[in-house]
Amino acid sequence: MRAVITVVGKDAVGILAKVSGRCSEHRVNVTEVTQSILQDMFCMIMMVDISACDIPFTALVDEMAALGQANGLVIHCMHEDIFNAMHTI
Amino acid sequence: MLNAKDILETITMIQEEHLDVRTITMGISLLDCCDSNIDTLCRKVYDKITRCAKDLVRTGEAIEKELGIPIVNKRISITPAAMVLAGCENRDAVKLALALERAATTCGVNFLGGFSALVHKGFSAGDRELIEAIPEALSVTDHICASVNVGSTKAGINMDAVALMGRIVRQAAELTADRGCIGPAKLVVLCNAPEDNPFMAGAFHGVGEPDCVINAGVSGPGVVRAALAKAGPDKDLGEIAEIIKKTAFKITRMGQLVAQEASSRLGVPFGIVDLSLAPTPAVGDSVAYILEEIGLAECGGHGTTAALAMLNDAVKKGGVMASSHVGGLSGAFIPVTEDAGMIAAARSGCLRIEKLEAMTSVCSVGLDMINIPGDTPAEVISAIIADEAAIGMVNSKTTAVRVIPAIGKMVGEELNFGGLLGEGPVMPLNTASPAVFINRGGRIPAPMQSLKN
Numbered sequence: 110m111r112a113v114i115t116v117v118g119k120d121a122v123g124i125l126a127k128v129s130g131r132c133s134e135h136r137v138n139v140t141e142v143t144q145s146i147l148q149d150m151f152c153m154i155m156m157v158d159i160s161a162c163d164i165p166f167t168a169l170v171d172e173m174a175a176l177g178q179a180n181g182l183v184i185h186c187m188h189e190d191i192f193n194a195m196h197t198i
Numbered sequence: 199m200l201n202a203k204d205i206l207e208t209i210t211m212i213q214e215e216h217l218d219v220r221t222i223t224m225g226i227s228l229l230d231c232c233d234s235n236i237d238t239l240c241r242k243v244y245d246k247i248t249r250c251a252k253d254l255v256r257t258g259e260a261i262e263k264e265l266g267i268p269i270v271n272k273r274i275s276i277t278p279a280a281m282v283l284a285g286c287e288n289r290d291a292v293k294l295a296l297a298l299e300r301a302a303t304t305c306g307v308n309f310l311g312g313f314s315a316l317v318h319k320g321f322s323a324g325d326r327e328l329i330e331a332i333p334e335a336l337s338v339t340d341h342i343c344a345s346v347n348v349g350s351t352k353a354g355i356n357m358d359a360v361a362l363m364g365r366i367v368r369q370a371a372e373l374t375a376d377r378g379c380i381g382p383a384k385l386v387v388l389c390n391a392p393e394d395n396p397f398m399a400g401a402f403h404g405v406g407e408p409d410c411v412i413n414a415g416v417s418g419p420g421v422v423r424a425a426l427a428k429a430g431p432d433k434d435l436g437e438i439a440e441i442i443k444k445t446a447f448k449i450t451r452m453g454q455l456v457a458q459e460a461s462s463r464l465g466v467p468f469g470i471v472d473l474s475l476a477p478t479p480a481v482g483d484s485v486a487y488i489l490e491e492i493g494l495a496e497c498g499g500h501g502t503t504a505a506l507a508m509l510n511d512a513v514k515k516g517g518v519m520a521s522s523h524v525g526g527l528s529g530a531f532i533p534v535t536e537d538a539g540m541i542a543a544a545r546s547g548c549l550r551i552e553k554l555e556a557m558t559s560v561c562s563v564g565l566d567m568i569n570i571p572g573d574t575p576a577e578v579i580s581a582i583i584a585d586e587a588a589i590g591m592v593n594s595k596t597t598a599v600r601v602i603p604a605i606g607k608m609v610g611e612e613l614n615f616g617g618l619l620g621e622g623p624v625m626p627l628n629t630a631s632p633a634v635f636i637n638r639g640g641r642i643p644a645p646m647q648s649l650k651n
Contacts, residue, residue: 113205143202154202167263185209187266189200194455195448196204 111140111189112159112166114173118182120151128155128184131176135169136161151182156189212267216420216483217449219456220476221271222258223311223396225403225411225469226250228277232285239286240297247274247301247310250410250466255306257463261456269456270417270618274302275401276312284324291331295339302341309384311343311401316391319353319641329362333369336381343399349389349587351594355642360587363387364580364636368603371572375605383567383619386600387583389590394470395526400563400598411469412461415526416453416517417476419537420483421445422509426491438492439512446473446516454521472526473517474562475509477537479620485509485530486539486549497539498549506530507560527596529562535615535622536567545623552628559589564598569613569624572605579603581632584642592645 116128129139132155141156159166170186177184211217231242251274258272276282276298283289295313302310313335315325332344346363349355370381386399393404396413403411425445426438433441453471461468477485486497489505510529518524532554534540543549551568558564564586570579583599590597604613604624614621 113200115205115209154205156200167260170263170266185266187209188264190455190459191265191267191452192200192205192208194451195208196200 110159112157113187113189113192114155114157115185116151116153116177116182118151118177118180120146120149121180124151124180124182125153127176127180128153128173131172132157136163137169211421215424216478216480217418217452218268218270219414219453220417221273221396221415222254222269222456222460223273223275223401223413223415224251224254224466225275225394225407225413227403227407227409228282229405232282234285234287236286236288236290236293239282240293243282243294244297244301247276247298248304251305251307253464257460261459261463265456267452267456271308272306273396273398273401274305274307274310275396275403276310277403277405278314278316279312280315280324280328281405283328284322286324289324289327291328292334292338295331295335295342298342299339307341309343309398310341311345311398312403313342313344314346314402316347317356317359318347318350318389320356321359329366332366332385333373333381336370336384337373342384343401344385345388345391345400345402347388347391348583349591349642351390351591352644352648354644355389355584355587355591357584357636357642358639360580360584361636361639363583364576364578367579367601368576371603371605378613378615379602379605380615382602383600383615386598388596388598389587390594390596392526392596396472397474397476397527399600407469408467410466412457412464412466413469413472413526414453414457414460415472415474415476416449417474417478417483418445418449419475419477419485419488421449422475423482423484423488423491426488431493435508439508442509442512443516446513447520450517450520468523470523470525471521473513473521473524473528474526475513475530477531477533478618479536479538479541481538484537484539485532486537486543490539496546496548497543498553502553503556503560506532506557510561527562531563531566532557532561533567533600534625535569535613535620536618537620541620541622544625551625555585555589558586558597559593563596564590566598566600567619567622568601569604569622570601570627571609571624572603572607574603574627574629575631575633577631577633577636578627578629580636584636588642592647594647
């Protein structure tokens with residue numbers, strides 16, 4: 110099972126470390142990362158494997174959202190099914 | 199393989215363009231709850247609904263969180279209550295409505311639809327009692343929606359029921375005059391009512407349906423509008439239709455995913471996805487604004503019917519391949535008080551009821567959420583219903599009337615229902631009396647279109 114984590118916000122030191130650190134805490138494996146910095150806006154998309162995640166996925170969603178809030182970022186964590194449904198036939 | 203552009207497109211649709219699943223509606227058959235004693239009946243009804251739908255809201259919320267897509271409403275539709283009531287010795291429909299209200303509250307759903315009667319060819323046992331009880335039932339409950347089917351292409355129009363419903367709509371408004379006339383906002387009079395509609399107020403669980411089923415209704419006017427805005431003014435209408443189709447496909451795929459997920463988690467069969475474009479009063483989530491994006495200065499002007507016809511058709515064409523089973527109403531909704539653009543057009547006087555009537559001949563439902571003057575006679579309301587039913591009957595489509603007599607208010611004053619039901623001005627009506635026509639009663643014969651065999 111995979112999920113997509115998107116992080117958008119003002120660029121700062123350690124964003125990638127904070128998000129991936131939280132992933133590793135919960136045994137969520139980061140399989141792919143794309144990131145770009147436009148002017149000073151940071152935008153990152155992570156594909157993660159949640160098969161071994163040690164908490165329910167909904168709890169991970171909440172944690173990531175809270176992590177974002179605490180750092181002035183917007184973090185969405187969504188199951189990959191919604192993207193597959195919408196963009197593949 | 200997913201790419202960044204697709205991922206960001208989905209997130210933009212949800213975050214900025216109000217994309218959501220409007221409703222997952224659990225249809226529950228109550229035919230096995232019939233009893234000659236009203237109290238036993240109410241107990242059985244309460245038990246069955248709370249048993250079938252006990253996990254509906256929780257499951258909906260979990261799916262919402264995991265997929266990251268808002269599911270705005272979790273609702274229940276039931277077997278038309280008149281049928282359930284028919285075998286009772288004391289057909290106290292208000293008592294049944296209160297039992298349904300308790301069940302809806304226990305389950306935590308937003309609305310429960312199916313306080314309904316199907317009388318398109320005539321009244322059978324329980325129908326009259328139920329219809330007569332609608333005004334009181336709607337005034338003593340908050341979550342119950344009522345509907346009455348008065349016509350069909352196969353049966354014609356039951357004009358006795360049409361005459362009765364004019365009075366019932368007025369009474370429903372009078373009984374809730376102290377609460378902004380909310381009663382008739384939960385009451386719809388239909389022609390060719392679909393049996394698997396997940397949208398309120400017309401949702402009920404048809405007799406041909408399984409014991410329990412999950413239907414979903416998608417939304418997304420904001421997404422369609424944003425896609426058209428990106429396209430700019432230079433595209434021709436063929437290209438515009440193509441953009442709408444592609445967008446509708448994406449919206450519907452999401453509805454299909456949510457419905458299937460809910461169905462498998464709840465262990466209830468998946469019924470249909472309803473491909474409707476359902477607006478909300480939120481700015482940007484409006485069907486009228488799509489029409490304006492297509493190129494009209496304001497919704498309601500000449501050209502509105504043609505633009506709406508194209509929109510409605512493109513939504514269906516895009517959606518139909520995205521879902522394994524399509525049903526319900528499936529088209530663009532035009533509820534005036536629930537659509538920011540229509541509210542604005544009604545206030546400015548550009549959108550009038552005559553134009554809305556024409557629009558209903560090419561879109562999915564009918565005259566929906568329209569505030570009318572408080573002194574409108576019942577016969578005029580009946581005649582509005584008859585006109586709409588005739589459009590539905592002849593064109594083999596669903597039509598409906600949900601008008602709200604604003605008791606004590608005149609043209610130009612406003613009613614505010616709050617929430618998804620929205621707000622809007624009282625619109626002027628043509629009040630030339632149709633009393634003799636309405637009071638004739640009887641049945642308008644089924645049209646030639648009914649003879650398809």
